[in-house]
Amino acid sequence: MSEAIGPQASLWSCFRIQTRVIGALMLREMGTRFGRDNLGYVWLFLEPMMLGGAIGAIHHVTGHSLPGGLEPFTFWVIGYIPYYLFRGIVNRAPAGIVGNQSLLYHRRITVFDIMLSRHLLEGAAVGTALAGYILLFGATANIWPAEPGKMVLGMALMLGLSHGIALLIAAGSVYTELFDRITHLATYLSISFTGAFFMVFWLPTEMQKAVLTIPTVHCFELVRNGLYGTLVPTSFDIPYVTGWVAALNMLGMAALRKARRHLIV
């Protein structure tokens, strides 16, 4: 670590400055993304709610019965909303630096702050949408989450994973536009095996083992375990996902540090 020359600010005050910067960036991001016209900030969580609701409604109307006697609407919504978090963060990652490059003019704003604020905003929006749906389920179908803490943990791990991947993509997009082109395709193709729309216990043992190497699968299972409790068997490994989150975030942050030297501000 480089010994800082000049006035030594304590780490704590640095941290507080950073949180303030991130808070301000979140407010700004909200303004730039949604503005104050028509519904304004409401779109923030209305958007994932609408998408999740639409997907759920389609499958509810088609009326496929699900193994384990699960209600199709809740199942698809509970699968789609965490997936929306993942997709929203990863898909917006290539545009993250380009869109906010001018902010780097300010000394205290770093690339990491920009990315983190965007992701936290996304997380808050999707979290609100999920909370809204849970209230809706509870009020209409009387399905209250068995362990809300596990749902929150699952969403937090999902956020951590998406954040790490997004940092890597953002760093890569500084060097080449390839990421911008490929990311959407990759997230679209990933729908089938992120674990959003299947449960691990549906699969034969061999498949289960293969599928459980994918970290996002654990997050979805965790969220479902939080909602359904012991109604359906779920399998997840929190240390495994935490390992993925740590590794991805480390690589992503290191990549960002490397990439920002190539940024022209």
Add this chain to the structure above:
Amino acid sequence: MTIWTKRSQPTRLPEAAIDPAGWSGPVPMPGLLVRARRFARRNAFKLMVLLPTLLAAIYLFGIAAPQFETEARFLVRGRSSGGGGGAGALAEMAQGSGFKPASEDAMGVRDYLESHDAVAALRQRVPVIEIFRRPEADALARLWWSDPTAERLLDYFKRMASAEYDTTSGITTLRVRSFRSEDSRLIAQNLLGLSEELVNRLNLRMQEDGLRVARDDVARAETRLKTIQLEVGRFRERERSVDPTRSAGLTLENIGKLEGALAQARADLAEAQRFSRPDSPSLLPLRNKVAALTGQVVEERHRLGSTSEGVSQQVGEFERLSVERELALSQLASANASLERARADAQRQQIFLLRVVEPNLAEYARYPKATLTTLYIFICLSVLYGLAWLLIAGMREHAS
């Protein structure tokens, strides 16, 4: 686009601290805490990553006692019919995707093997605590308490023994680790024995449940039959007739015969009266016969219909009793049949435990996996260190 550069800090130290000759004054030796902090900051990687890894490696390669693992595999078979109702959708899905649903019996055995019940039962057969506190066990890996509570022992036991159920093959794998290979095998064998006993208990319970209802039915039918038989006996004693229906029939037959004879006698009398005078002595015996027969018929009829002798009443009661006896007999027969069926069902539904792989005697201590664990610890700590470094460096950039 303008390029923004950091405005560099003044490189000179503040004027006050420098004496005219350009030397700084005597700097006091910093305190121990400050020096320790400075040391920690300069050797952060060594302290946070290399030192713990080194300690772990010393423990794993030098101190840790070898642990021997034994493995056994078994199948739980039987009970082919699945449940109805709630599992319908799942079973449908399972059939659609071509694999059979998990057997709840095998799951039950697996859950039992990792339960306090199994540990308690094992403790009565094998000196579990002694086994996990062998003198060759190292202080860290052995069971820490000489008299552990059931919960602590269960936690430790779960770490040393595991049972896994494979849904595709239906085989349950039991793995036991301990500090001697004989101990591992002993525990595994006893666990297998315990699961066999569990399966037998389940069987017994299932049979009992299935047969109890049928047995109760049979007993109820038998008592009913007995009471009715007793009643019939008492009726016979009271009425002094073995079978009133038949005796009534006999009486009726008797009457019929008498009436036939009476009609014949009357015809004979009428015929004789044509040829002789009414006071002819040859008519007398015929007249007497008719009179006697008439008297006999009247008497018999009277006996059949009278309330005091009560043949018809006897018949009524006897008919009721015999209908009841018929009913009781058929009930007993059907109860017996269902008991037989229940017994056959119980036989068919029996589950049993098939040993596929007997517990082996390990020759090579597979645990602890020293190299892998050391590597794992090193990688984990490095990642954590990198993460912390990056986060702190990122925070430091916000210093004003």
